Structure formats: structure tokens, C-alpha cells
Amino acid sequence: MNSMNHAEYFIMKTGYLIDMDGVIYRENQLIPGAADFVQALQDTGTPFLFLTNNSAPTPEDLVVRLEHLGIRGLSSRFFYTSALNTADFLSETDPECTVFVIGEGGLLTALHERRIANDAIRPRYVVVGEGEATLGKLGKAHECIERGARLLVTNPDNWCPVSSTKTRPGAGAIAAFLEASTGARAYYLGKPNGYMFHRARRKFSELSFSEPDQVVMIGDTMETDIRGAIESGILSYLVLSGSTQLEGIADYVYQPTRVLQSVADLVEEIRTGKASDRLDSPALLLKDAPMRTVGQRHQTDILKLQKPRPRPAMTK
Numbered sequence: 001m002n003s004m005n006h007a008e009y010f011i012m013k014t015g016y017l018i019d020m021d022g023v024i025y026r027e028n029q030l031i032p033g034a035a036d037f038v039q040a041l042q043d044t045g046t047p048f049l050f051l052t053n054n055s056a057p058t059p060e061d062l063v064v065r066l067e068h069l070g071i072r073g074l075s076s077r078f079f080y081t082s083a084l085n086t087a088d089f090l091s092e093t094d095p096e097c098t099v100f101v102i103g104e105g106g107l108l109t110a111l112h113e114r115r116i117a118n119d120a121i122r123p124r125y126v127v128v129g130e131g132e133a134t135l136g137k138l139g140k141a142h143e144c145i146e147r148g149a150r151l152l153v154t155n156p157d158n159w160c161p162v163s164s165t166k167t168r169p170g171a172g173a174i175a176a177f178l179e180a181s182t183g184a185r186a187y188y189l190g191k192p193n194g195y196m197f198h199r200a201r202r203k204f205s206e207l208s209f210s211e212p213d214q215v216v217m218i219g220d221t222m223e224t225d226i227r228g229a230i231e232s233g234i235l236s237y238l239v240l241s242g243s244t245q246l247e248g249i250a251d252y253v254y255q256p257t258r259v260l261q262s263v264a265d266l267v268e269e270i271r272t273g274k275a276s277d278r279l280d281s282p283a284l285l286l287k288d289a290p291m292r293t294v295g296q297r298h299q300t301d302i303l304k305l306q307k308p309r310p311r312p313a314m315t316k
């Protein structure tokens, strides 16, 4: 054995799975420090992958979207969406299947690339993602389910943020319509489903030459990002630049590994390669740190709309 303390010379290589909405941008605005954060990841060769529940855009669309916001030098392989996850799931579990799709380009393209055929007569699955769910399409999907199709949904989000005061219906809400009309139970992919994290990590190790020693999920939503990370056995950093307020965290049974004001808090430690000895953002130590006021609803919680704030989790 070498007499040197091995641990002193061992630098932990961390890979990051990064949520987009509320972490990198909010509405059409880049979150301050997000461009520096992505630049630091690129400059240091740190493995990373953007992980989003939005099934509407293709990875190429997301490259363009980030370019418009000022983040350059990325290619489509840095993005993993719930649409890609759905296509991966079907091509792994039922490669010969056919589908009737309610969704947009990102989902249609992902399924097409996996050679999964569309079928409006007798599909094996009705696949629901974000998008234009007209009554006509819902009626068709309803009929397909009555004829035996199973209901598969790209992600469980009932609503998606459009701006700080506005939301739009998400894939979970469209699926709820079909669950009510047919009595079928949907299966939800995307975060927090472990299959999303499992395939993301696989894609992740395909991207980098060596597998990271540890993987961290960075996200702004407790029910999807943080819950999924914990259930998949990886670390989780919650950022307060999106849908979660500091006061709300204690309500959950599961807790993030760290709480940060935004990804800007990580730039220094990525550049130096030394993990900060602070567990939480320095901004949280300030007594009157300004907190954003955002909606009370949770993206995956239907009951929350009718109920007052739930009791804090018993384990806290």
C-alpha cells in the first residue's frame, strides 16, 4: 500500500442532471448566473445533462432556445426529455407496439426515431404529452382506450408555468380527463419516475469517457426533481429560483441534500473542483433574504387545488 493518504489525492468526479424551467430560465428570462454555471461545466469538462419533463420540444429545439437566452456551445445530446424517455420505454418494453399520440413535435419525433408507428384504429397505447388536446383528439383517444389501448403519459405534471402568474394545463391534466372518461389508469413516465433517472444516467455514462463517482439532480420542484432523485439513489440540490419557496420544504417527507438560492451558488465549486463545506446557499443565512412569491399549487397534486395547505410531513 502506498503510504500517502489516498483520500487526499482523490478528487470526487460529480455529474449533474439539471432541470431547466425554474433552474436555467424562468418564462423567457435566463436566471442570473445560469450562463456562468453552464460555462463552468463546459470549461471543466464536468459531465452534465439537462433533464426536463416538457415533452413538447425536441432536443434540437432546446439547443436553439438556450442559444436565444445566451447559452451557446451545446448540442442535442446534452438534453433528455420525458418524450425521449417515453420512446425509450416503449422501444425497450414493447418495440413492436403502435401508438395514438396526443402531443407535439418532441414526442412525435422521439417515437418516430424509435420506429414506433402511429395507429388511430387499434393502437396498443394512447400516449399523452404536452400539447393541443382538442375535444376531437380526446374523443379519438377515448375510443382507442375503449378498444383496449393502454394509457401512457410522458409526465405527471398537471400544470406547467407560463409566467410567474400564469400556468397552462400539463400532460397530467389531459390524462386525468381520459382516466375519468374511460376508467383506465394511466402510467406516468418522466420525473419522478425512476425510469427517467435510470435512462438519464445511462445516457450520461454514454456521453462521458468515465462514469462520474456521484450524480446530483438539480431542480426547483420537490415532487418531481427531488423526490425522483431520492428514489433513484442520487444526491439532490433544490434551487429556490423556481416553483418552491423555502418555507414549503418542511412539508415534504423527502428532503433535498442541499438548498441553494440558484445555480449561481455552484459556479465556484465547479471551477475549483472543491466541494463547498456549506450545505446550503450563503443567501439563506441572511435573515431577510428576499424570497419569490409563487403559487401554492403543486404540479402533480390535484387535491391541493381544493384543500388548504397540507399538514407538515410526520417525519419532520
Ligand SMILES: [Mg+2]
Binding pocket: 019, 020, 021, 022, 023, 219, 220, 221, 242
Ligand atoms: Mg423546473
